[in-house]
Amino acid sequence: MQLYRAHVLVCGGTGCVSSGSKKIQEAIVDELAKQNLDKEIKVVETGCHGFCEMGPIVIVYPEGTFYCQVQVDDIAEIVSEHLVKGRIVQRLLFKAPLTEEQVPSYKDIAFYRKQHRVALRNCGHIDPEHIQEYIARDGYEGLAKALTTMTPQQVIEEMKKSGLRGRGGGGFPTGLKWEFASKSPGPKKYIICNADEGDPGAFMDRSVLEGDPHSVLEGMLIGAYAIGADEGYIYVRAEYPLAIKRLKVAIAQAEELGLLGDNILGTGFSCRLHIKEGAGAFVCGEETALMASIEGSRGMPNPRPPFPAVKGLWEKPSNINNVETYANVPVIFLHGAEKFASMGTENSKGTKVFALTGKLRNTGLAEVPMGISLREIIFDIGGGIMEDKKFKAVQIGGPSGGCIPEEHLDTPVDYDSLIALGAMMGSGGLVVMDETSCMVDVARFFLNFTQKESCGKCTPCREGTKRMLEILQKICDGNGVPEDITTLETLGAVIKNTALCGLGQTAPNPVLATLRYFRHEYEAHINDKKCPAGVCTALLEYKIVAENCKGCGACARVCPVGAITGEKKEPHEIDTSKCIKCGSCIEKCKFNAIVKG
Amino acid sequence: MADNVTLTIDGQKVTVPAGITVLEAARQMGIDIPTFCHDPELSRPGACRICVVEIKGWRNLPPSCVTTVTEGMEVETESEAVVEARRTILDLLLANHPQDCMTCQKFGDCRLADYAYRYGLKKTTFVGEQTNVPVDESSAVITRDVNKCILCGKCVRVCAEIVGRNVVDFVSRGFTTKVSPALELGLGEKEAGCVSCGSCVAVCPVGALTEKNMQGIARPWEVKKVKTTCPYCGCGCNFDLNVKDGKVVGVTSNPTSVVNGRHLCVKGRFGYDFIHSSDRLTRPLIKKGGKDGDFVEVSWDEAIRHVASRLKEIKEKNGSEAIGVLSSARCTNEENYLMNKLARVALGTNNIDHCARL
Ligand SMILES: Cc1cc2nc3c(=O)[nH]c(=O)nc-3n(C[C@H](O)[C@H](O)[C@H](O)COP(=O)(O)O)c2cc1C
Ligand code: SF4
Ligand code: SF4
Ligand code: SF4
Ligand code: SF4
Ligand code: SF4
Ligand code: FES
Numbered sequence: 015m016q017l018y019r020a021h022v023l024v025c026g027g028t029g030c031v032s033s034g035s036k037k038i039q040e041a042i043v044d045e046l047a048k049q050n051l052d053k054e055i056k057v058v059e060t061g062c063h064g065f066c067e068m069g070p071i072v073i074v075y076p077e078g079t080f081y082c083q084v085q086v087d088d089i090a091e092i093v094s095e096h097l098v099k100g101r102i103v104q105r106l107l108f109k110a111p112l113t114e115e116q117v118p119s120y121k122d123i124a125f126y127r128k129q130h131r132v133a134l135r136n137c138g139h140i141d142p143e144h145i146q147e148y149i150a151r152d153g154y155e156g157l158a159k160a161l162t163t164m165t166p167q168q169v170i171e172e173m174k175k176s177g178l179r180g181r182g183g184g185g186f187p188t189g190l191k192w193e194f195a196s197k198s199p200g201p202k203k204y205i206i207c208n209a210d211e212g213d214p215g216a217f218m219d220r221s222v223l224e225g226d227p228h229s230v231l232e233g234m235l236i237g238a239y240a241i242g243a244d245e246g247y248i249y250v251r252a253e254y255p256l257a258i259k260r261l262k263v264a265i266a267q268a269e270e271l272g273l274l275g276d277n278i279l280g281t282g283f284s285c286r287l288h289i290k291e292g293a294g295a296f297v298c299g300e301e302t303a304l305m306a307s308i309e310g311s312r313g314m315p316n317p318r319p320p321f322p323a324v325k326g327l328w329e330k331p332s333n334i335n336n337v338e339t340y341a342n343v344p345v346i347f348l349h350g351a352e353k354f355a356s357m358g359t360e361n362s363k364g365t366k367v368f369a370l371t372g373k374l375r376n377t378g379l380a381e382v383p384m385g386i387s388l389r390e391i392i393f394d395i396g397g398g399i400m401e402d403k404k405f406k407a408v409q410i411g412g413p414s415g416g417c418i419p420e421e422h423l424d425t426p427v428d429y430d431s432l433i434a435l436g437a438m439m440g441s442g443g444l445v446v447m448d449e450t451s452c453m454v455d456v457a458r459f460f461l462n463f464t465q466k467e468s469c470g471k472c473t474p475c476r477e478g479t480k481r482m483l484e485i486l487q488k489i490c491d492g493n494g495v496p497e498d499i500t501t502l503e504t505l506g507a508v509i510k511n512t513a514l515c516g517l518g519q520t521a522p523n524p525v526l527a528t529l530r531y532f533r534h535e536y537e538a539h540i541n542d543k544k545c546p547a548g549v550c551t552a553l554l555e556y557k558i559v560a561e562n563c564k565g566c567g568a569c570a571r572v573c574p575v576g577a578i579t580g581e582k583k584e585p586h587e588i589d590t591s592k593c594i595k596c597g598s599c600i601e602k603c604k605f606n607a608i609v610k611g
Numbered sequence: 612m613a614d615n616v617t618l619t620i621d622g623q624k625v626t627v628p629a630g631i632t633v634l635e636a637a638r639q640m641g642i643d644i645p646t647f648c649h650d651p652e653l654s655r656p657g658a659c660r661i662c663v664v665e666i667k668g669w670r671n672l673p674p675s676c677v678t679t680v681t682e683g684m685e686v687e688t689e690s691e692a693v694v695e696a697r698r699t700i701l702d703l704l705l706a707n708h709p710q711d712c713m714t715c716q717k718f719g720d721c722r723l724a725d726y727a728y729r730y731g732l733k734k735t736t737f738v739g740e741q742t743n744v745p746v747d748e749s750s751a752v753i754t755r756d757v758n759k760c761i762l763c764g765k766c767v768r769v770c771a772e773i774v775g776r777n778v779v780d781f782v783s784r785g786f787t788t789k790v791s792p793a794l795e796l797g798l799g800e801k802e803a804g805c806v807s808c809g810s811c812v813a814v815c816p817v818g819a820l821t822e823k824n825m826q827g828i829a830r831p832w833e834v835k836k837v838k839t840t841c842p843y844c845g846c847g848c849n850f851d852l853n854v855k856d857g858k859v860v861g862v863t864s865n866p867t868s869v870v871n872g873r874h875l876c877v878k879g880r881f882g883y884d885f886i887h888s889s890d891r892l893t894r895p896l897i898k899k900g901g902k903d904g905d906f907v908e909v910s911w912d913e914a915i916r917h918v919a920s921r922l923k924e925i926k927e928k929n930g931s932e933a934i935g936v937l938s939s940a941r942c943t944n945e946e947n948y949l950m951n952k953l954a955r956v957a958l959g960t961n962n963i964d965h966c967a968r969l
Contacts, residue, residue: 317656317657317674317677465785466784468784470762470787471658472657473661473761473762474703476762476788477706477707478699478703480739481703481706481737484737508696508699508700512671512674512700514657514658
């Protein structure tokens with residue numbers, strides 16, 4: 015095997031690819047060849063590091079130097095300075111947000127320091143298209159251990175001991191689920207991986223599939239052995255072409271090495287895996303809809319029971335888990351259930367990957383131990399709120415979740431505490447909002463999503479979310495009446511109680527949670543016809559504060575409808591009946607004389 | 612599994628076979644739980660949620676049509692929460708419904724109107740968008756008013772599971788979800804593949820699918836229903852002739868029909884206009900006065916005697932082989948058997964065939 019003195023890892027995740035990492039990689043290869051270094055230094059294309067905002071990301075090992083936002087023009091410098099002379103290129107290092115201090119090493123960046131990478135253990139560190147790199151990181155050892163030293167029942171016991179709960183939303187104990195499927199009689203069973211990942215803003219499953227596809231295959235194989243399945247499907251949304259490509263490569267390589275297919279590792283256990291591309295309906299992530307979709311029907315949920323473990327794909331007992339769930343499994347078998355269960359809280363073991371978005375300084379993927387506080391995620395890993403604005407709320411669990419306000423930020427994050435707060439772990443979407451977000455508008459945004467994605471099968475979800483959305487729209491437009499709040503609450507409760515699947519049962523959550531914590535904002539919209547955050551245009555009024563106005567006339571010149579009048583050097587005035595609330599004037603005024611509210 | 616389970620429904624203890632649903636158990640006790648999407652002949656989607664009940668210890672209000680009874684279960688079918696949920700669901704359905712019951716063909720036999728009456732819902736409390744698409748009149752026999760559809764999906768299932776045509780299915784998502792033939796074709800367009808059997812009309816709980824030929828002719832309560840056997844073929848399907856003022860104005864399914872249940876073909880369900888046709892022969896005719904003579908109405912007696920004597924003559928003069936018998940697929944097996952006996956034994960010929968071969 016060829017030995018190299020240094021490795022240059024270039025991120026090939028979807029985030030970095032779209033910020034230009036392919037060109038960076040080519041440029042590095044060319045430059046190394048030009049300087050005759052290609053025999054000593056290896057370039058590796060990896061999966062996602064989770065810090066896509068800072069992409070394209072290049073890491074140089076053995077030092078672990080983390081270069082971000084690298085451009086093609088920087089490559090010559092990296093090669094001649096760092097790789098030849100051993101001098102770190104300071105200007106390309108990550109700068110700590112507050113101190114502006116440059117942080118040379120991966121491990122010291124605040125974004126990574128509090129993270130604990132289990133599901134993402136290999137992402138960004140190995141070339142996902144080379145099975146040997148996975149194997150070099152102890153890949154497939156967990157499978158070998160399970161197949162050669164354990165019975166299926168022992169595998170299930172180990173899973174139960176680990177305390178792993180499903181990472182796809184519901185948080186159902188994985189070992190127990192496997193046990194149900196294993197106890198279902200029948201010669202034919204299926205193992206299914208849910209890689210539909212439809213929550214807006216979530217991309218942890220994509221990152222795992224792109225960065226470490228074998229971890230998912232290995233997890234599925236251990237599951238297949240435990241339940242007695244000899245065939246499986248990975249349902250991936252077609253919008254993830256890179257993930258699909260890497261999965262295909264991974265399946266082919268694993269088959270070639272006898273780690274997948276017939277007679278795996280010579281143990282007599284056989285399992286084949288197929289990829290099924292989904293057409294991108296959010297509801298197809300719901301397990302019964304997903305199976306209907308694999309069968310070729312319209313993706314519509316079906317009542318449970320029967321649960322998939324009893325009657326699943328093609329009416330055969332099936333086990334379905336999420337990508338991140340499967341990616342955790344090999345670790346349990348490699349290091350033992352006790353080790354895994356030592357992370358996290360009493361009832362939520364291990365780690366969870368969150369997709370941080372919104373008004374945060376650092377956005378991206380962060381894997382943290384369960385039980386960490388929201389405050390640590392937002393302020394330590396996420397670096398706090400952008401532009402030093404005030405934190406207002408964090409929406410957890412995507413469109414099925416709810417907003418959590420400041421006073422609950424110290425709650426330890428786990429499945430049960432989030433539900434108690436009216437939110438949900440969901441797939442781990444975490445959207446941070448500051449004082450400029452209107453909570454009625456936020457609720458409307460999520461409800462608009464669920465209403466559009468409702469499969470239309472059951473009445474409460476199809477018709478009920480539509481009416482809730484219309485009421486929210488009405489409130490944002492300034493036409494709300496006090497009874498609207500009661501209607502939202504009672505209608506929301508009926509939808510939760512009567513909808514067929516999780517989509518409808520959780521769709522009212524964003525509304526109910528904002529009503530719980532930010533009721534005053536609804537009341538301000540309805541009673542005072544004011545949007546406190548200044549978001550709902552219909553409720554805004556633009557005014558010029560006479561004391562501050564110098565009468566420069568900049569606002570009057572930019573107003574597209576001629577709503578501003580005034581003498582030169584005299585305070586100007588806005589004719590609110592003409593104003594179309596475009597906001598142009600406020601941007602132009604140098605003296606902060608124009609206010610909205 | 613035990614063969615029977617004992618549970619309590621509305622305070623009454625009842626023992627029922629294991630494996631049946633709460634809805635079935637309630638019906639056995641004479642408790643009427645409303646349903647839209649449930650149909651005993653079709654698969655169970657649990658979609659409309661009007662049949663929800665309260666079960667002690669359960670988190671949600673489960674739909675009774677897909678919830679299996681378990682030992683010791685305590686069910687309330689009209690509790691406060693149940694009634695509130697049903698009223699809300701009806702309210703939501705009405706919010707997106709034309710409510711032109713005055714002229715609706717289904718009024719009087721409409722589940723939506725019946726349940727709105729039962730739960731005292733005068734009108735919807737929601738104001739908002741309504742589905743507004745043109746009524747599909749492309750089929751020769753069925754009027755399809757998507758605006759009245761409550762998306763119970765029964766037409767989809769009956770066409771797929773019983774008729775085997777798969778003509779209609781759900782399209783689109785969210786509030787814009789509709790039931791439609793492929794590519795949103797009209798039901799009458801050839802590519803839609805509809806055979807106009809009307810099974811979907813028979814199962815539709817509201818006025819979204821109605822028989823075109825009954826439109827404006829008769830209200831459901833104005834007609835007398837006369838059960839009869841279809842005259843078209845040997846299947847022997849039964850249905851109800853809908854009779855108003857002594858005239859047949861339509862055909863509707865009769866679920867007690869042994870042979871066919873509610874299902875018919877296009878001829879049985881829609882091909883009855885011959886009954887009152889002025890061209891219809893109701894008495895036998897014999898041509899009198901030679902080749903250029905006229906057909907004259909005669910008695911059955913005379914007609915049969917005429918046919919018998921002519922057949923005898925031909926047989927005597929030209930032999931049995933000169934006679935051929937053509938029977939009909941519209942006759943029953945028994946009638947065709949007798950015709951075969953007549954041909955081979957009485958007339959002595961093997962020249963016998965039937966119209967369906969042509
Ligand atoms: C509307 C809806 C969408 C869902 N989308 C996903 C998804 O994209 N990915 C996923 O893993 N689970 C999704 N789920 C949850 C699945 O139904 C199922 O619970 C999960 O795949 C089970 O895996 P786990 O036990 O490993 O979490 C969704 C559920 C609902 C109701
Ligand atoms: S809750 Fe919504 S998404 Fe789920 S089955 Fe009902 S209509 Fe479809
Ligand atoms: S908000 Fe727009 S329309 Fe209104 S006064 Fe300012 S520039 Fe004019
Ligand atoms: S379908 Fe029923 S509720 Fe609708 S208009 Fe007709 S009778 Fe009235
Ligand atoms: S008339 Fe018959 S074939 Fe046509 S859509 Fe209805 S059930 Fe299907
Ligand atoms: S047309 Fe009738 S049967 Fe078909 S889904 Fe609509 S309401 Fe149900
Ligand atoms: S009748 Fe039970 S859900 Fe429709």
